[in-house]
Amino acid sequence: MEDGGCGQVGRCGEHGKKLVYFCRLEQLKVCSKCAILGSHRGHTVVPVEEALGELKELLSAHLVKLEAESSEQTSRLEEIERNMTAAQEEAEMLQQQVQEDFATLRSFLDSEEKVLLEWIATEKQRVLEELERLKAKCLQRAEHLSLLADPCKAMLQTTNLSDVFKVLNISSDGCPYETVNDPIVRFETEKFCGPLQYKVWKRMLQIIQTVPEAYTFDHLTAHPHLEISTNRRSVIPRCESLPVDYRDGRFDSCLCVLGTEAISMGKHYWEVTVNKKAKWDLGVAYSSVPRHGDIIYRPSRGIWCLTFRDGYCYEACDEHDIQLEVKHKPNRIGIYVDYEGGVVSFFDAEMMQTLYAFRTHFTDQLLPLYSPCTVEEGLPGDQRITIFKLNM
Template identity: 85%
Template sequence: MGEKGEAACEKVGRCAEHGKKLVYFCRLEKLKVCSKCAITGSHRGHTVVPVEEALSELKELLSARLVKLEAESLEQTSRLGEIEHNMTAAQEEAEMLQQQVQEDFAILRSFLDSEEKVLMEWIATEKQHILEELERLKAECLERAKHLSLLMDPFKAVLQSTNLSDVLKVLNISSDGSSHPCETANDPVVRFEAEKFCGPLQYKVWKRMLQIIQTVPEAYTFDHLTAHPHLEISTNRRSVIPRREALPVDYANGRFDTCLCVLGTEAISTGKHYWEVTVNKKAKWDLGVAYSSVPRHGDIFYRPSRGIWCLTLRDGYCYEACDEHDIQLEVQHSPGRIGIYVDYEGGVVLFFDAETMLMLHAFRTHFTDQLLPLYSPCTMEEAVPGDQRLTIFKLNV
């Protein structure tokens, strides 16, 4: 029997070939059949079950598929909600950032405009003063020149004369002082001293601009009481140097005893902070921030879930951001100084190439405890020449 015939018979409830009721279901061909079809007919040897059993099984299958589809639908609904939330957040954050950028640049422009105005007014005032003084000197000079010209006229005339009496007369007049010019000393000729306004103008303005810049490299220090015994802290507490031999220090509770780490002295629990660490050409180091409660004994794991946000360098070229799964970074230029920026309320930790100010990586989180800078120069590299210290950069102005 063909498929069309069987389908037509199924509608009337009886087998078209045998006239019997379709009380069974063929699992192979997924059709209702009669008893003769199942035993001697075209469905002989196929797996057949009563229609009621097949209906129950098929409903269970449909129910399972429905559950799966509903789960997928719920997942897409949740994903849609996340997408819409992120769209709204992107719009709001971008607008806030744009407003902040406008405000920051407005402050800089206002400062530069004010500096320019003051300097231009100063130059104009100085120019006016010099020009007025030169005009006065010019008038005096012209007056003296006119007077001298009048005095010289008799001399010029008598030099053409052959009369001795006329020559003597002029000499007598000139010797009695009546023909001498005024005995007034000439004031020095002033000039416009442009050098007063020259020099490193942009640098001088930049130094004054630091007064209005809220975030500049902060001169942080190392907490020597937390330094691993194989780490030496400099006298000014801004350099840390790995040593082959342990230093004679007290193994206090707050000191790292396994990982070659040291914490910063300055705690961060609010605000925005930025500092820079000079790494020179070191082939390995660890830099970041950690909760002040970070374990000091035994191995520690650089993970945000452990309260540590860290960037590492290995082999001189392998930069990694230590997220829950390490993220290898593509860094074209090996920076000699790393910048670290923390916005506590914003939940942001950023790492920069401090020489180009290109961002290397960003962590986004929500802080629940005070932070401390975390540093590690790693172990002494025997085969590597040169300085192996880490130094906290101080902006000297």
């Protein structure tokens, strides 16, 4: 039987004719009488060869889609495997780096502890030896005085004047030892007191490669409505334009200023105090960033930036803005750049919690980019942002 009971294979069960047509509506092969007079009258019928060709075209199109999707999944699988390999390698490298960094810190602390304990032991030995010397002299003097005192005590009982006079002369003139008046030394604990951990931490900074760097603002790039402090570590937005020279390197539309120190290698970290400002922009940009007209914060434009608006909204300006969930509003933002590693990270500098990290590949030197934005009406207090300087 063929196609839903239409007769023997190749023949119509009702009319006995060959099944040479295909009914598209019911998707069955039919004979000529079925198509003209029978139950398939009025349906769209085509020759079986034509229907087969059409179905094969549909099948081919479906196969193309399946192969395309299969190719896409293969590519995706390869990407997943590459990422798995990269994750394994990067995690192992990071673990090794962490172990090396902490080993360096432990070695430093062990060395500091050893030096300090040896110093304490040496000082203790010196003090004890000096006290032993004084003790010996005191005992020697006391013993001699006792020898002189005994005859004096005996003469107190006699009535012989010459004997008393003789003993008195001996006691007064026969003392070969000087009175021991050397100062009594003590163990001076105050030499070792004070903020021990802080002192060690300050020395530890000498071995730490990345500490907050005291960067400065390049006043020649500052928008005319931005005032740069004398020490060039603070920038204050102003309502009125300042009397500045208009140069090609100065921003004329965006209220931005660049940092003075260029970054073209190594790892760098600095912090910016934002206090209670309700809006600001912080990041890094290629030194070739446009200074005229509006600029767009995008990595594809050579800018990696974090923005803050309305007193609560933090956004990472990736190729699409990414709103961040920040529970603790930091007063200071840390910015970390690993040039060779292609990393720009932003931190809550008080909690040392990562806010956002960009991964990229740098092709030009970078400059820090800052904006305190416009003057915030009704906001009391100072509206400046300041580059934090770690006082040593």
